[in-house]
Amino acid sequence: MGCDLVWVEGPEAEHFLQGVLSNDVADLAVGGSLEALLLDVKGHIRHGVHVHRDASDAFTLVTARGAGERLVEDLERLHVSEEIEIFGDAGDLVVTNASGDPGADLEIAVRPGALRGLVGRPADVVAAALAVPLVPLETLHALRVEAGAPDPNIDGTGWLVQEAGLEGIAVSFTKGCYLGQETVARVAHRGKVNRLLAGLRLAAPVVTGATVSLGGRDVGRLGAVAEHPGLGPIALGVLRHEVGPGADVDVAGVAGRVV
DSSP states (O other): OEEEEEEEESTTHHHHHHHHBSSOGGGOOTTOEEEEEEEOTTSBEEEEEEEEEEETTEEEEEEETTOHHHHHHHHHHHOSSOSOEEEEEEEEEEEEOOOSOOOOSEEEEETTTTEEEEESSOHHHHHHHHTOOOOOHHHHHHHHHHHTOOOIIIIITTSBTTTTTOTTTSOOSSSOOOTTHHHHHHHHHHTOOSEEEEEEEESSOOOTTOEEEETTEEEEEEEEEEEETTTEEEEEEEEETTOOTTOEEEETTEEEEEO
């Protein structure tokens, strides 16, 4: 699959990223990776990234294809006087559970499960090197939706961290201050948000971003949608907390059930 890559390099790269991303970049060893979020000042998700530490003063941020340019712009806007360089390009990301070394530029962990994200080589080259078949990207996407594993760049954009179910995945509650931290911490201590991530089964395919309604009232919005080989059309969405499992909802004119 395609991805976008953003490189942040320089003597103050760690200091800069530690101050703007939600997870503990400073604790990351060279060669290691973690998930993190770039939030706005009100704590809403703008970007989800996998952070890979290339060296003590160099990091690669792996994000969704098409999101890299906006991520570079956001980082440049936040960059004031730090001694760093920020630049980006398109890349290749292959997801596999096979062992072996296909000669990728870097490796990141991918949800759900113990999947490897191999960055830097096309899918057919990686498949040949690992002696495994290629599986359609749609299959991985459907399994992720079934597992309820949110993708920040699809399911989380514009929502609060806890609404998108990402607080235990891409947030450190022990590091220092970062952009949007006040909202994340306040929600964590209060222990309540008005919306939560939910799974839905649908009577027919719908599109990402579709409005979810209950009794004529808007109660949320869809994120990832998929056609599952066994379950049919399924989706993840962020819905009002009172819309629990078993609720029958309307999704842009299509019948759905919260599961």
